[in-house]
Amino acid sequence: MPLRSLLGILRPGGFSTNPRGINMARKGSLEAERQAIAKERQALEARETKLRESERAASVELMHKSVLGKAPFERVEAFFAALGKLGLDEAEKRLRAS
Structure with missing residues (x-):
């Protein structure tokens, strides 16, 4: 170029x-x-x-x-406290086993 x-x-x-x-x-x-x-x-x-x-x-x-909605508050509160101690995975595992 x-x-x-x-x-x-x-x-x-x-x-x-x-x-x-x-x-x-x-x-x-x-x-x-x-x-x-x-x-x-x-x-x-x-x-x-x-x-x-x-x-x-x-x-x-x-x-x-659910059943929780019909239960007395004290029982629901105790249930969630137990659930908190176990953890969701362990609680599901135990409920499936029962």
Whole structure:
């Protein structure tokens, strides 16, 4: 390639007149993508919070419908104290065995 052709590439108006402008556009699109991801992350966290609240409400409803919901408070309290001492895994294991 002749030297004159190469000089034309390097002069303003050659292949890339503003490489910094291209970088700025790329930076802008990257920042926009970061913001979009942050927004999606916040929406997902809100959905997870709502799901945990729904699960808690369903647990309370199940307990009210179960034998525990009909038992006197003192017995329910004693049951949960025993459950706390055993741990959930051990309590499930013993209940399955009985």
